[in-house]
Amino acid sequence: MWADGGYTGTLLDWARQALGVVVEIVKRPDLPHFTVLPRRWVVERSLAWITGHRRCVRDYERLPHHHEAMVRWAMIRITSRRLTQTL
Known part of the structure; x- marks a missing residue:
């Protein structure tokens, strides 16, 4: 991790x-100039995908396991769309 x-x-x-x-x-x-950090973009990209779903943008859920469920649903939706996408 x-x-x-x-x-x-x-x-x-x-x-x-x-x-x-x-x-x-x-x-x-x-270094004094900008450099790309290794593997940092994977985390940033994943968070951007998750926040593309309305219920994951704000803290709408009261309990942590409810928010975890919403994040899981968002990733299931993202993954299933990518798997069924025609090239």
């Missing part, structure tokens, strides 16, 4: 112990 540099600290140990997932921190290079 990839994470932003802001997630360093206890997240790495917790993810390894609780979830059995290794988290790789993608750090920003210390």
Whole structure:
């Protein structure tokens, strides 16, 4: 799993112990000009796809598992449209 540099600290140990997932921190290079961060676009693109669905744009849901369900439905819809798309 990839994470932003802001997630360093206890997240790495917790993810390894609780979830059995290794988290790789993608750090920003210390260069004076713009550089593309590796794998960062995957997260940004996925979030943009999810926010294309009305119920995922704002916090309409009161419970976290309701919001999780809406995100899952959005990704199911996106994936099914891409799988059934004719080329």
